[in-house]
Amino acid sequence: MTAFQDLCAHQRKVVALGQISGRLGWDQETSMPGGAGAQRGEEFAAIEAVLHQLRTDPKVGDWLSQIDPASLSEVDQSHLRLIRRSYDRNKKLPERLASELAQATSTAHAAWAAARKADDFKAFAPVLEGILALKREEAAALADGDDLYDALLDDYEPEAKAADLAAMFEALRPGLVSLRQAVLDQPAKAGVSGAFPEAQQMELALKVAQIFGYDLNRGRLDKAVHPFSSGSGNDVRITTRTEETDPFNCLYSTIHETGHACYEQNIDQAYLLTPLGSGVSMGVHESQSRIYENQIGRSRAFTGWLFGQMRDTFGDFGISNEEAFYAAVNSVRNGFIRTEADELQYNLHVMLRFDLERALIAGDLAVNDLECAWNDRFQADFGFAVDRASHGVLQDVHWSAGLFGYFPTYSLGNVYAGCLNAALRRDVPDLDADLARGDTSAATAWLTDKIHQHGSRYAPRQVIEMACGEPPSEAPLMAYLNEKFSDLYDL
Amino acid sequence: MTAFQDLCAHQRKVVALGQISGRLGWDQETSMPGGAGAQRGEEFAAIEAVLHQLRTDPKVGDWLSQIDPASLSEVDQSHLRLIRRSYDRNKKLPERLASELAQATSTAHAAWAAARKADDFKAFAPVLEGILALKREEAAALADGDDLYDALLDDYEPEAKAADLAAMFEALRPGLVSLRQAVLDQPAKAGVSGAFPEAQQMELALKVAQIFGYDLNRGRLDKAVHPFSSGSGNDVRITTRTEETDPFNCLYSTIHETGHACYEQNIDQAYLLTPLGSGVSMGVHESQSRIYENQIGRSRAFTGWLFGQMRDTFGDFGISNEEAFYAAVNSVRNGFIRTEADELQYNLHVMLRFDLERALIAGDLAVNDLECAWNDRFQADFGFAVDRASHGVLQDVHWSAGLFGYFPTYSLGNVYAGCLNAALRRDVPDLDADLARGDTSAATAWLTDKIHQHGSRYAPRQVIEMACGEPPSEAPLMAYLNEKFSDLYDL
Structure with a gap:
């Protein structure tokens, strides 16, 4: 065996164990008995310790030093790049930390x-x-004197820089704030009414997931407190949740997670259990969940078809025609909570968190001043006051989990979805006619071809640029939102 | 940290990873999408490779050589004994094999x-x-010149010797053959009739599992093709199956697996994630599943209570009183299949396999003669001919999985259950009055006290002997079967 083959065999074991760890997470959220929590914590710690040990095994360093990248195929150079990246990052982190x-x-x-x-x-x-x-210490260990926040961001969005994201977001923010205000000055749209039994919600959700291309032979849908997608390759599972009075929660959570899951399922099978065999970044992943959920799933054409499905499933639910249904699905309302926000307001929630966590990591904002800073910014962007901490600074789990650098990838995903949607509509001009029949296959085939199949073969920005034919920017998303909500709210 | 503390920390990781591997097995049987099989195979191989590496880590040998057992508490000496045993066995097996x-x-x-x-x-x-x-090669590597079959048996039943088991079984066999014949000469007992909806079967099974002490806060019941119990400590899961026309399949599979699961759940919490924290052998494990299923679950007293539950759940099912129900539950019929056998005939199926596999491992029987040998022995013990290979030599998965040495532990478990039942009835003379009210707590408390809590603290025979106050023998089982079936069939 050559050093490269040894390295790949070792890496395959690492990826397989990573999949097992992910499956344990799925189990914890869907199946684990309540009393097993502490034991599960030790089990997780054991497999994570093994993974850390394998990722930083000195043999990996030896192999890496023996391999001449020029001797490898282009795909193998991608493998090597990702293995080296992981090794270098992991070596920098002391095990104690x-x-x-x-x-x-x-x-x-x-x-x-x-x-x-x-x-x-x-x-x-x-x-x-x-x-x-601890996160600042971690960032310092990873940053080698460069920007601390960038070092953390790199974990979720390789090669991204906070300054670039900040510029992109700042270009988006004024337009979002003014569009939001204009929409909320208009009369509110009517919502659904009545009861939506759980079993029927799950049945419709499963049907829609399959329509979006989710392969149940290599996946499954379960209920969980928080919707998520987990796993890569041939075992990619999604969860959703149901609310008796709000069918959109289950339905659009499912479409969102289906976007993540199809990305993983559609990766080239040749990359199975290799570093190329999973989505390339959180931002690109979120672009897939968002374009499934919003640009396709909440389009006038698709909701027209969905209206008929809803009527068939639930009978009369207080909405009398397709246009009113489209408006109900895309209704914009005031709210405190990010995870409940519509596609117009969502990015304002994210930008708030991004700016605050950058300031925290930079040492420009003290934790004791965080609640105040949150509430001031919320008032400025949303025009009303946070009434309690659980509606404000305490609403998200991320910071308690140390996930600094994660939030901006949500909005980056939305920006990428905007770019991809523009390119998709350009390449598949008749898409709406398909969507109006509940046929998403032209869209999902395009996304598979342009994004999914590549897995982690190209860098995140690179794969988006290859798909769109131009560098990503916030402009297509803003144009899409302006057009959609101006039309919906007669602006 | 002392060498012993280092060793225990290492071992805790091994046990935790073993639990994860077990959970993967549960997932495969209950939840895994059909198309994920090949990927799962690689995931299993990866975690098993890690486990093998950790179990044979030279550091373990170093620690073992540094530790003076005399310096340890009695419990810690048990830890040390089991770790050394595992290390020695694993070191003898070449990784290639x-x-x-x-x-x-x-x-x-x-x-x-x-x-x-x-x-x-x-x-x-x-x-x-x-x-x-390959198994003979493995046995030779493990046996150090001693008996090959014993070396394999030791994996499932530490310290047991095939010659002792053979003597025990030979003492049992004539009595079983003649009792079986006498019973089958009598008129057959009436069975149940009608349909038993799956949902109600599962509901009753869950209720009965809890009555037997199964803690759902640390476990769960699911459906699977083959009933099994998996996991130790605070995450012990069981599965069962349902047949529309036979409610006993689901019910008694559940009680059987509940016996395994309660053994694991009731082990002293101080032993959690240590080598002491799981059942000590397959034989002792099977004794718990069998005493739950048969000596308690199929007793006249308990089935009297169960009859009322069945009537409440399913209405009229063709059995009109408790005595007829007791007879139906304990009905003896001709059959080819071990897993469907009643408690009277089951051990004859096992002894047949035990004798054949011993001869295979010893080199006294060629694989090409195996089917013939099976069919001859079946005719001799059961009095009728095997009609096809799937009803004979091909019915069990064990040999294809390399599980030579596993079969005898089923009957050893029955023998141990016989011993424990005699001691239980001696110590809790009024047990039947409780069982007749559906109250098994006196029995399960006795088993917890005598067997479950100890986990792997004592050797298998030792814990049975401590519980019973005398060395185990086949006599109590034979006496119990004679008394029960003579009474039932008016012999």
Whole structure:
């Protein structure tokens, strides 16, 4: 065996164990008995310790030093690049720090949940201080003197720079704020009414997931408290949730997770259990979930078809025609909560968090001032005041889990979805006629061809640029939102 | 940290990873999408390779050589004994052999399934030859010149010797053959009739599992093709199956697996994720599933209560009183299949396999003569001829999976259950009055106290002897069967 073959065999084991760890996470959210939590924590720690040990095995360093990239095919050079990247990052992190972070975030989760329940940010602040100190230490270890936040961001969005994202977001924000205000000055749209039995919601959700191309022979749909997609290759599972009075929660959560899952399922089978065999970044992943959910799933054409499905499934639910249904699906309303936000307001929630967490990591904002800074910014962007911490600074789990650098990838995903949608509509001009019949195959085939099949073969921005034929920018998303909501709200 | 503490920390990781591997097995049987099989195979191989590497890590040898057992508490000496045992066994197995066996049994499973479907033993024989050769090689590596079969048996039943089991079984066999014949000479008992909807079967099964002490906060019940119990400590899951016309399949499979699961759930929490924290042997494990299922679950007292539950659940099902129900539950009929056998005939099926596989491993029986030997022995013990290979030599998965040495632990478990039942009835003389009210708590508390809590703290025979106050023998089982079936069939 050559050094490269040895390296790939080793890496295959790492990827397989990573899949197992992911499956444990799925199990925890869908199947694990309530009393098994502490034992599961030790099981997770054991497999993560093995993974860390394998990822930083000195043999990997030896192999990497023996391999001449020029001797490899282009695909194998991609493998090598990703393995080297992972090795270098993991080697920089002292094992002590990784273990302290695991310990601290595990404790912090309970503290955050309790503080959120009590609407008491002060109770959580000291815990967050501890997490922040460890994350700044981690960032310093990774950054080699460069920007601390970039070092964390790189974990979720390889090669992205916070300054570039900030510029993109700042270009988007004024347009979003003014479009939002104009929409909310108009009369509100009517919503659905009545009861939507869980079994029928799940049945329709499963049908729609399959229409969007989700392969149940290599996946499954379950209920969980939080919708998510997990796994790569031939075992990619999604979850959703149901609310008796709101069928859109289940339906659009399912379409969103189907976007993530189809990305994973449609990756070239030749990349199975290799570093190329999963989605390339959180931003590109989110672009797939968002274009499925919003640009396709909430389009006038597709909702026209969906209206008939809803009537067949639930009978009369208070909406009398396709146009009113389209408006109900895309209704814009005031709200505090990011995860419940519509596609117009969602990015404002994200930008708020991005700016605050950058300031925290940079040391420009103290944890004790975070709640105040959150509330001021919320008032500025949304025009009304946060009424309690659980509706504001305590609403998200991310910071308690140490996930600094994660938030901006949500909006980057939306920006990428905007770019991809423009290119898709250009390449498939008759798409709406298909969508109006509930046929998404032209869209999903285009996304498979342009994005999914490549897995992690190209860098995130690169794969988007190849798909669109031009560098990504925020302009297509803003144009799409302006057009859609001006039309819907007669602006 | 002392060498012993280092060793225990290492071992805790091994046990935790073993639990993860077990959970993957549960997932495969209950949740895994059909198309994920090949990928799952690689995931299993990856975690098994890690486990093998950790179990044979030279550091373990170093620690073992540094530890003076005399310096340890009695419990810690048990830890040390089990870790040393595992290390010594694993070190004797060349990694090449382990990997060849994994490969061969994985291929053999499909070959066995195809041959069984085609009722064609000759198609499977060459594959079985390959497995047998590898198992004999494994046995030789483990045996150090001692008996080959004992070396394999030791994996399932530590410290047991095939010659002792053979003597025990030979003492049992004539009595079983003649009791069986006498029973079958009597008129057959009436069975149940009608349909038993799956949902109600599962509901009753879950209720009965809880009555037997199964803790759903640390477990769960699902459907699977084959009933099984998996996991230790605080995450012990069971599966069952349903047949529309036979409610006893679901019910007694559930009680059987509940016996396994309660053993695991009731082990002293101080042993969690240590080598002491799981059942000590297959034989002792089977004794728990069997005493739950048979000596308690099929007793006249308990079935009296169960009859009322069945009537409440299913209405009229063709049985009009408790005594007829007791007879139906314990009905003895001719049959080819071990897994469908009643408690009287079951051990004859096992002894047949035990004698044949001992002869195969010893080299006294050729694979090509196996089908003939099976059919001759079946005719001798059961009095009628095997009509096809799938009803005979191809019915069990075990040999295709390389599980030589496993079969006798089923009957050893029955023998142990007989011993424990005699001691239980002696210590809790009023048990039947409780059982007649559906209250098994006195029995399960006795088993928890005598067996479950100890986990792997004592050797298998030792824990049975401690519970019973005398060395185990086949006599109590034979006496119990004679009394029960003589009474039931008016002999």
